[in-house]
Amino acid sequence: MRLRVHIFNLIVSLLFISKGYAQQDFNNYKTLRSVGEIPKDFFYSTSDKITEQIQTGLKKGNLTKSQEKIFLQGIYYGIDELLHSGMVIYGDEISTYVSEVAEKVLKEKHPDLKAKLRFYTIKSNESNALSTDQGIVFVTTGLIAQLANEAQLAFVLGHEISHYTENHVIETFEYKNHLKGHGDRIRQLSIYSKDKELEADKLGVALYNSAGYSKSEMLPTFDVLMYSYLPFDEIEFPKNYFNSPYIYIPENLFPIKKYDIKAVEDYDDSRSSHPNIKNRKAQVTKEIEKFEKWGDAVYLLGKDRFEYIRNLSRFESIRTDILDAQYADAMYSIFLLEKEFPNSLYLKRMKAHSWLGLAQYKNAGSINETVDRSSELEGEIAAMHYFIKKLKNEATSTLALREIEDIRLTMKEDNEMNAIWDRMIKLVSEEKNFDLKKYSDKTFEEASLSFQKSIVKDTTAATVTNDEKLNKYERIKIKKNNTDPAVFDSSKFYYYALTDLLKDEEFNKRYNAYKDSLHKIEKEEEEFDKLSFSDKMKAEKAMEDSLGIEPLKLLKSFILVEPSAVSYSKGGINYEASDKLEKKYGQAINSIGKDLEMSIYNINSDQLEKIGTLGFNERSVLTCFLSQMTHNEKVDILPVDYEYLREIEANYGTSKVVFTIIEHSYRPRFSKGAILLLLYPPALFGYLPIPFMRGNRTELNLIVLDSQKAKIDNGVSYYFREPLNLHILKARMYDIFQNLEIAK
Amino acid sequence: MKLIVPIFFLFIHFFSLSQSKGFFGRRNIIEISTTVQSPLLYNYYSAKNTTAYLAKNGALENKMPLLNYGFRLNIGRMTERDRGIYLESGLNYFSVAPNTTIYSNAGIYHHLKAEMLDVRTFSVMPKIEFASADGLLPVGISNQFGIGINYYQTQEKNYLGTVDSLEVSNGMTTPVNITTSNYYDFHTKAIKGYTFLYKLSMRIPITERILFHFGFRYTYNYIPSLSGATGFSHTTAVSKTDMWELIRHKETRSLITFETGLSFCF
Incomplete structure (x- = not known):
């Protein structure tokens, strides 16, 4: 028996190794990455997918050629955008697990269907699952983090797979077309969509039943959906949570009352795409009664496996919150997970990131972007939001510095922690009200x-x-x-929280250095303000000249992430023209880069087949890096994927990352005043060429990020009116690359 | 990606580029263009279309030239990304129809058919060019302004002319047929005028050195004085003042001209 267990364990281990991943150590957690061979969904071009689908024909539907094109473009471009958003992963432990649960769900009724479906994970804190007409099933980490067991996941998958088997996506599109010109389209579409949801629930029950899961877990699945906007647990946040030998938080900073949870089952769903929970529960209750035989399984793949997967999702939810600057939510999730993983370095780092972010947002006057409004406060997490909102700027910065210092002391050699610490010192040194002299040398x-x-x-x-x-x-x-x-x-x-730091040599050295540098700039600005206009001009010129020689240099080596292009026509985005422009744009950048002897490393979706999963993961991290850096321009954020960015820098030998997008439209616009020209018609001939010649509108944005310094190095934003061809794009890129100065 | 990235960029405050000039760093430009103008409007509104004649196979034909044409040469330099200076010279060719009914002192009206008179204009004009703040001259759309000098010179050749009819003042008409192959007598000197230009131009690169350009020239041509006008002295039917007045009349109505050609950057 013992030998059998060993063999079983060995097989399980080998299976995991062959997939390319090992179980995560939550104490040293690393964000999930895609694993294995890159699926065709990710590297096959959208236009090729559409062409292939047109050739094979749609599964169902009675669409005209033009409707079919609109449908396929809408679906494929939308899904591909999601696939390349940096939020989707494949082949990872969560996707594999979801796929295995789906296999259980399908084994009785649709044994052949599993081979047609692909399961991917979306790193998002929205609790959601969706299936597409192409056979892709997405499940969010937010949903898995909220689930109570495997059976609930099985029911969700049964529902989503039923949408696919019944072709609900195309049917809804057809219905939408049919509704054109009718009165209240949203209401009618809502009724139709709700019917489809109830049908998917009904068929989902059948699939769930056939897999042998327990009927007792079906109705609670709806509770998961109803309360999914709350954190993954409801535990009272203790008022002494932040207290330590160095700091005491007065209880009056926390709310006295409890905030009720407002969600109800019987909400007005007259304009929703989904029926309300009460109606769904009622229908599923009826469906349950139709089946005589029910299994009793809550787990077919094991409770430990489910809980492990759920923990992965919960750890991911913290990263997602920090990426989205939802620091209060991240802190509450950390508080929940700390109980099970008190020694997790990852949680400590994420806590430090959250404190830094909070202090930065508070200092920038943007705290309302990271905490809920009073009217939105619900449940136990309300205490965290309330507390953070009530803290004054000075208190937030001090508390953040205190917490970050405490964490750093436990992991002094950690580069990421030291970077957070340094950024925090920089922040307090720049804060007007923060003055070390005010701080007591007593605790x-x-x-x-x-x-x-x-x-x-x-x-x-x-x-x-x-x-x-x-x-x-x-x-x-x-x-x-x-x-x-x-x-x-x-x-x-x-004022009593920094007694140890006041005596810390390294802290004082860094703090004073930042402070001195700030004073120097302020003094220079003051002196500059006193100058006469002509002297100001001279000083500016001298500054430009000195900058041109010493601290700036031209961009010579960088990672180019997916140069993007959007071409608009009368009806909105013209996808085909966008694809062509995107290719041309990428070609122009690389061609000019070559002429100027620049080293450009391309990480594009159309090269994913070549660069594989490694490139895909790097692309995802860099996209998230951009997202985080541009969330709030007033905040000097430190990227959440700090260590991963170091790996990318090492791989490419550069820390410069370039993102760029070009948008083009051609729309001649006629001035309303031109109607007066009818009074003298020959003048119309003079006026008419002007709107046509000025009809091109192109906006080009390019941003250079430095992953090492975690800052925006430079960027350009152009708006011009020439028609786009390869040479114009090249001329523009030549101009940008020749003049884009970046910090050394 | 298509929709997500633009959203990111909404939140970014960009720095401006340092000033650079030219197309692939090339700041000098030579432009060769041809200009084309349809005189239809001019003719329609000046009511001359009915009696304009062109010579064909030794006979006069009641027909309008559909296009006037010209050539231009520009030499320019981009002083900034969005500014440039040019010197333009050019030749323009057009025709004017003489007055066809001329009153004589004897109370007789001569109904004439005369071949349109060809005129050549030589112009010299300094110009400045502006593009929008994000412009990258010489590429793309630009606005040009210039003030220059035109020299009008009638073209020497044997013009065909006939007296078609002779009408007596009491209403009686006696047809006559007099044909001359040297209707106008030349020894004319050029007269000077001024031209004011606004040009909307578009340049599209076709290689890294050559650009195709097109645009519309909006001009106002002004001939201030005809006191120095000479010529037509032996023409009994057409006075020199009449002819130069016709040229002036025509020029003040030559408002829009289409221009196209190639630009070479170096």
Whole structure:
């Protein structure tokens, strides 16, 4: 028996190794990457996919040729955009697990169908699953993080696969076309869509039943969907969570009341695509009764495996929150996971990222982008949002510095932590109200004890602290001067939080260096303001000249991520023209790069077949890097995939990453005033060429990111009116590359 | 990617590029163009179309030239990314129809058929060129402004002319047929005029050195004085002042001209 177990374990291990991944160590968690051979869905061009589909014909539907084209373009371009968004992964542990659960769901009723379906994971905190007409089933990490067991996943998959088998996507498209010109289209479409959802639920029940899962887990699946906007658990956030020997957080910063959870089952779904939970539950209850035989399995692949997969999703949810600057949500998820993984370095790093982000957003006056509004507060997580919102800028920065320092002390050699620490010091040095002189050399506890002693001493001596003897103006004076030993202001709790850092040589060195550099700039600006206009011009010229020689250099080597192009026509995006323009644009960049002896490393979706999964993963990380860096231009963010970016730098030998997009449209616009020209018709001949010649509109944006410094190095934004051909694109790129200066 | 990336860029504050000039770094340009203008409008509105004649096989034919044409040579330099200066010279060719009904002192009207008079204009013009702030001259759309000098010179050749009819003032008409192959008598000197130009131009590169260009020239041509006008002295039917007035009349109505050609950058 023991030998059998060993052999079984060995086989399982070999299976995992052959897939290219090993089980994650949550203490040293690394974000999930795609694994194995890159599927055709990811590297096959969209236009080729459409051409192939037109040749093979649609599975169902009675569409005209032009409708078929619109349908296929809408579907394929939309899905490909998602596939290349940097959020989708394949071959990873979650996708593999979902695929295996789907196999269980399909084995009785559609044993051959599994081979046609592909399962991919979307790194998103939206709880969702979707299937496409092409046979792709997406499941989000947000959904798996919320599920209670494998059976619930099986039901979701049964539902989604039923959408595919019943061709609901194309049917809905047909219905939409049929509705053109009818009155309340949204309402009618909603009714139709809800019918399809109920049908998928019904068929999903049958698939679920055939796999042998327990009927008891079906209705709770709807609860998962209903409450999925809340974190993956509802545990009270303790008011002393942030307290430490160095810091004490007053309880009045937390809400007194509890925030109710507002979701209800019977909401108004008259304009929704999905029926409300009450209706879905009612139908599924009826369907359950139709089946006599039910299995009792909650797990067919094992509870441990499910919980492991769910933890992967939950760890991913933290990264996603940080990418989206949802720091309060990330902190609450970290709080939930810390209980199970108290030694996780990953959680510590993510906590430090969250604190840094919070302090940066608070300092930039953008905190409302990262926390919920008062009216949105619900459940236990409300305490976290409330607390963060209530903290003042100075308190947030101090608390962030304190927390980051505490984490750093436990992992002093960690590069990522040191980078976060350094960025935090830079932030406080730039903060106007942050002044180390205000900070006490005593901890809150020491100060509080000292205060208690002084009270006792003063009372014994029967001195001035007797408030009754003072008049109004003396009291005001004492309060203003804060000299009364009885006035121990706990709202300034953060002034006692940096006692150790005040004495830390390295901290002081960095803080003072940043402060000096800031003072220098401020002084220069002050002096500049005092100059006369002509002197200002001279000074600017001198500065430009000196910059041109010393600290700037031209871009010589970079990673080019997916030069993107969008061509608009009258009806919106012209996909075919966009594809052509995109190719031409990429060609122009590379051709000019070659002429200028630049080293350009392309990471494009049309090269994915060649660069494979490694390139795909790098592309995803760089896309997320761009997303994070451009979330808020006032915030100097540190990328969440810090270590992964180091790997990419090592692979390519450059830290410069270029993203660019070009958008083009041709729309002659006639001035309304031109109608007056009818009074003298010959003048029309003079006017007419102008709108036609000026009809081209092109916007070119290019941004250079430095992954090592985690900052935007430079960028250009052009708006021009010439028609686009290869030479024009090349001329533009020549001009950009010859002049784009980046920091050394 | 197509939709996601534009959204990112909405949030980015971009830095401006340092100033660079020219097309692939080339700042000098030579342009050779041809200009084409349809005189239909001019003729329609000046009511001359009915009596304009062209010579064909030794006879006069009531017909309009459909196009006037010209040639231009420009030499320019881009001073900034969005600015340039040019010197333009060119030749323009057009025709004017003489007055066909001429009053004589004897109270007799001569109904004439006369071949249109060919005129050549030589012009010299300094120009400045502007593009939008994101322009990259000489590529793309640009606006040109210029003020120059035109020299009008009638073309010497044997013009055909006939007196078609002779009408007496009491209404009686006696047809006559007088044909001359040297209707106008030349020894004319060029007269000077001024030209004011706005040009909307588009240049599209076809190689890394050569650009195809086209555009519309909006001109106002002004001949201030005819006091120096000479010529036509032996023409009994057409006075020199009449002819130069016709040229002036024509030129002030030559508002729009299409131009196209090639630009060479170096």
